[in-house]
Amino acid sequence: MSKGKINVSVENIFPLIKKFLYSDHEIFLRELISNATDATLKLKHLASVGEFKGNTDDVKIEVKIDKEGKKIHIIDQGIGMSEEEVKKYINDVAFSGAEEFLDKYKDEKNQTGIIGHFGLGFYSAFMVADKVELITKSFREEDEAVKWTCDGSPEFTLEPVEKKERGTEIILHIADDSLEFLEKARIGDLLHKYNKFMPVPIKFGTREEELPLPEGADKDAKPEKITVDNIINNTTPAWTKQPSELKEKDYQDFYRELYPMQFEDPLFNIHLNVDYPFNLTGILFFPKLTQNIDIQKDKIQLYQNQVYVTDNVEGIVPDFLQMLRGVIDSPDIPLNVSRSYLQADGAVKKISSYITKKVGEKLSSLFKNNREEFEKKWNDIKIVIEYGMLSEEKFFDKAKSFALYPTVDGKYFTFDELQEKLKPAQTDKDGNLVLLYASDADEQHSFIEEAQAKGYEVLLMDSPIVAHLMQKLEGENEKVKFSRVDADSIDKLIQKEENQISKLTEDEQNKLKEIIEGIVPKEKYSVQLEALDSKSNPFIITQPEFLRRMKDMQKTGGGGFMGMSNFPEMFNLVVNTNNDLMKKILSAKSKRTEYVNQALDLAKLSQNLLQGKDLTQFIKRSFELMS
Ligand SMILES: Nc1ncnc2c1ncn2[C@@H]1O[C@H](COP(=O)(O)OP(=O)(O)OP(=O)(O)O)[C@@H](O)[C@H]1O
Numbered sequence: 001m002s003k004g005k006i007n008v009s010v011e012n013i014f015p016l017i018k019k020f021l022y023s024d025h026e027i028f029l030r031e032l033i034s035n036a037t038d039a040t041l042k043l044k045h046l047a048s049v050g051e052f053k054g055n056t057d058d059v060k061i062e063v064k065i066d067k068e069g070k071k072i073h074i075i076d077q078g079i080g081m082s083e084e085e086v087k088k089y090i091n092d093v094a095f096s097g098a099e100e101f102l103d104k105y106k107d108e109k110n111q112t113g114i115i116g117h118f119g120l121g122f123y124s125a126f127m128v129a130d131k132v133e134l135i136t137k138s139f140r141e142e143d144e145a146v147k148w149t150c151d152g153s154p155e156f157t158l159e160p161v162e163k164k165e166r167g168t169e170i171i172l173h174i175a176d177d178s179l180e181f182l183e184k185a186r187i188g189d190l191l192h193k194y195n196k197f198m199p200v201p202i203k204f205g206t207r208e209e210e211l212p213l214p215e216g217a218d219k220d221a222k223p224e225k226i227t228v229d230n231i232i233n234n235t236t237p238a239w240t241k242q243p244s245e246l247k248e249k250d251y252q253d254f255y256r257e258l259y260p261m262q263f264e265d266p267l268f269n270i271h272l273n274v275d276y277p278f279n280l281t282g283i284l285f286f287p288k289l290t291q292n293i294d295i296q297k298d299k300i301q302l303y304q305n306q307v308y309v310t311d312n313v314e315g316i317v318p319d320f321l322q323m324l325r326g327v328i329d330s331p332d333i334p335l336n337v338s339r340s341y342l343q344a345d346g347a348v349k350k351i352s353s354y355i356t357k358k359v360g361e362k363l364s365s366l367f368k369n370n371r372e373e374f375e376k377k378w379n380d381i382k383i384v385i386e387y388g389m390l391s392e393e394k395f396f397d398k399a400k401s402f403a404l405y406p407t408v409d410g411k412y413f414t415f416d417e418l419q420e421k422l423k424p425a426q427t428d429k430d431g432n433l434v435l436l437y438a439s440d441a442d443e444q445h446s447f448i449e450e451a452q453a454k455g456y457e458v459l460l461m462d463s464p465i466v467a468h469l470m471q472k473l474e475g476e477n478e479k480v481k482f483s484r485v486d487a488d489s490i491d492k493l494i495q496k497e498e499n500q501i502s503k504l505t506e507d508e509q510n511k512l513k514e515i516i517e518g519i520v521p522k523e524k525y526s527v528q529l530e531a532l533d534s535k536s537n538p539f540i541i542t543q544p545e546f547l548r549r550m551k552d553m554q555k556t557g558g559g560g561f562m563g564m565s566n567f568p569e570m571f572n573l574v575v576n577t578n579n580d581l582m583k584k585i586l587s588a589k590s591k592r593t594e595y596v597n598q599a600l601d602l603a604k605l606s607q608n609l610l611q612g613k614d615l616t617q618f619i620k621r622s623f624e625l626m627s
Contacts, residue, residue: 001159004091025178028124029063029187030194032074032170033202034307035122036061039078039168040200043139046079052139054166060201060229063191067182070174072129076200077167081136082143086158090122090134090148126152128181129172135161136168188232194308197237197327203229239283239327240306243271255285259298259325264288267377270362272328274354278347282328284321284359288380303329316348318356320388320395328355353394360398367402375412378404386469396472408441408448408460415473418459419480425455426494434494435482437461437470446606447485450536456494458485467552486607487545489574491532502531502577504586512582516575519596525573538579539603542572573600594621 040059046052064073081089125132130152137145145163150156163169180186188204195202207230210223238246238254251269255262266285274280284300299311300322306329313322316333332347363385367374385403388395404412413421419433426434436451437459438444448458461470461482470482483493491500502509509529516527525541547570575582585595601618604610610618 001157003155003157004087025127026181026190027194028127028129028172029074029181029190030307031121031124033061033063033191033195033198036074036076036078036168036170037198037200037307039076039080041078043077043079043166046139054139060203060231062203063187064205065182065184065187070179070182072172072174072181072187073169074172075167075169077165078139080138080143080167081146082138082140083146083158085138086134086136086146086148091156125170125172128174128178130175131173133171133173134168135163135171137163137166139166191232196233197235197303197306197308198233199235199240199306201229201231201235202233204232205230237306237327239271239281239329243273246271251283251285254283255325258301258327262287262298262325266325267380268362268366269326270358272355272358278330278332278350278354280328280330280332280351280354282326282330284324284326284328284355286381286384287323287325298325300324301327302333303327304333305329305331316351318352318388318392318395320384320391321355321359323384323387356388356392356395357398359388360395364398364402374402375404375406378406378412383463383465386463386465390465390468390472405435405459405461408438408458411457419477422457426457428494429496432479432481435459435480436485436493437482438485439466443608444484444486446537447490450490451485451493454490454494456490464555467549471549471553483545484548486542487548488542488572489530489532489536489540489576491536492530492574500531502529503534504577504582508582508586509577512575512577512586515585515592516573516596519593520573520600524569525571527573527575529575529577531578532574532576534576534578534580536576536579537603537606538576538581539599540574540576541603541607541609542574543570544572573603591625594625597621598625 040061043052043059044056047054047056059077061077062073062075064075065071066073132150134148135145136148137143145161146158147161148156148158174182184205191202191204206227208225209228210225213221213223234257237257238250252265255266255269264287266287268286270284270286272280272282272284287298300313300317301311302309302313302316313328317324317328330351333351363381366377382404385399389399389403390396400415402414404414405418406412418435422435423433426436428434436456438448439460439462441448441460451458474480474482485493487493504512513527513529520527581595581599585592588595598618598621601610601614601621604614605618
């Protein structure tokens with residue numbers, strides 16, 4: 001037996017490991033299984049080039065819990081190590097790796113969000129164990145098996161040991177503060193979280209399996225049961241295959257495998273596959289999204305060579321695509337660095353723009369190949385696309401060809417089509433194309449009807465960030481204006497000629513204004529007389545487009561409009577001087593106030609603004625006016 005002292009600058013590195021990585025103790029299992037996987041894949045590689053002659057078909061990794069003995073065993077059948085290799089790799093390399101890692105970690109301990117904790121490797125075992133044994137036999141027949149033992153101090157022992165099978169067994173003597181890891185359920189969860197797609201089969205206990213009944217067996221015959229290895233992972237998940245090998249069903253099945261609690265099918269998927277200038281594979285799914293852009297639980301998962309790292313893909317996947325689901329796997333993403341570094345990293349930037357490009361291409365081909373289907377999906381994908389158009393200039397350019405603007409009656413236009421088809425009817429006297437829209441087809445029903453009666457199209461723009469998008473589109477297209485149908489009377493929204501003729505004389509108009517202002521609450525309504533079509537409603541309540549849009553934008557985080565949401569609710573009361581009611585108001589003696597209030601309440605009613613006491617009064621007054 002030989003004894004030695006690990007050459008380290010810190011007297012005792014292990015308490016440090018524990019302290020710094022306190023919250024992440026669980027990663028020891030991922031690290032040790034990754035090492036076992038590497039050792040197995042190396043052996044397979046040697047076999048493929050003829051340097052190893054044995055059979056590597058059924059090699060696996062086993063994780064065993066010995067609850068009574070307070071031990072966890074991780075056993076592989078990989079290349080193993082000779083005595084010299086243990087000295088070199090475990091005492092020197094692994095240790096320097098751990099030390100280097102801690103150095104980095106110390107510097108960045110105040111920076112939140114280090115992704116994964118790669119680079120710690122073998123010594124992470126000491127986060128949960130107070131003694132670690134490593135028993136290993138190299139694939140080279142002539143090398144003797146050795147056992148390395150270390151109790152957490154820099155001293156270790158190395159001695160020959162009896163071991164016939166090739167490979168490495170790590171025995172963790174679990175420390176008293178980590179006994180949770182002796183629970184089968186805890187280890188089962190960890191294996192499921194980190195290892196469910198690793199490339200080498202991982203055995204964790206056994207399970208019973210029923211054999212199929214022989215042909216012609218009795219109806220009541222019980223199938224025979226056998227005990228088989230409980231393999232916890234799928235070694236060839238869908239993203240590791242070529243798109244040509246996969247059918248739609250395979251993608252759907254993989255979605256279920258990733259998110260067993262999702263019952264709705266994804267709308268479509270995007271298979272990512274590049275090897276130059278960086279390596280990246282993965283599958284992204286477009287889920288059905290609702291109005292709700294709340295943070296969701298099932299997120300995109302990041303893997304490195306099939307090892308789960310994190311589901312925080314900030315910086316790697318562009319913001320607007322973080323509402324998608326799926327997997328990305330890349331060995332080229334630096335994992336043990338802070339996020340600010342990540343965002344500045346050239347490779348990572350390229351990955352992010354590659355993903356954006358791929359998503360754009362997929363959407364564009366879906367639109368071109370089957371517009372009808374695309375239109376059906378629009379409502380579920382629009383938030384992602386609109387958000388993308390606002391946040392990524394390149395995506396905005398790409399999305400111009402497939403972003404859709406639906407009308408309240410179910411027609412879909414692209415922006416180009418809107419301009420082409422609506423221009424003749426909806427251009428105002430100043431040459432602006434006015435695009436009318438509603439945010440709620442029921443609430444703005446009477447306004448929509450007025451617009452449609454004039455032959456105008458009304459778009460339905462109801463997603464939460466659409467105000468920002470309209471702002472951007474107007475910025476890019478000088479002669480295009482968006483206007484909500486209830487922002488003014490329809491003749492004012494698309495004003496065709498300069499002066500409309502009023503049936504009232506100027507004196508009458510002044511008098512009318514005075515009367516109405518004396519009755520309606522001043523702080524709420526600004527009274528505007530307009531000579532509209534005599535068939536148009538007498539009173540119309542509107543909220544100026546600018547004011548309302550700024551408020552909408554502020555709700556969803558628009559810069560520069562601070563304080564807008566505190567702005568008092570203010571409306572325009574458009575009074576149609578050509579409606580016959582005005583004559584009645586002017587000449588009425590006894591019922592003037594009632595007429596004005598009645599007309600005001602009706603205008604409120606059509607805007608869904610009549611409630612509570614006002615509604616009760618309205619009903620009462622209506623009956624009185626009838627009697
Ligand atoms: N199960 C194993 N079988 C064979 N060799 C192993 C095994 N575990 C560790 N080693 C050797 O010990 C070395 C150090 O392991 P360690 O986990 O500390 O770092 P690493 O795997 O090289 O890198 P990483 O920091 O990514 O984990 C490995 O490179 C490998 O040569």
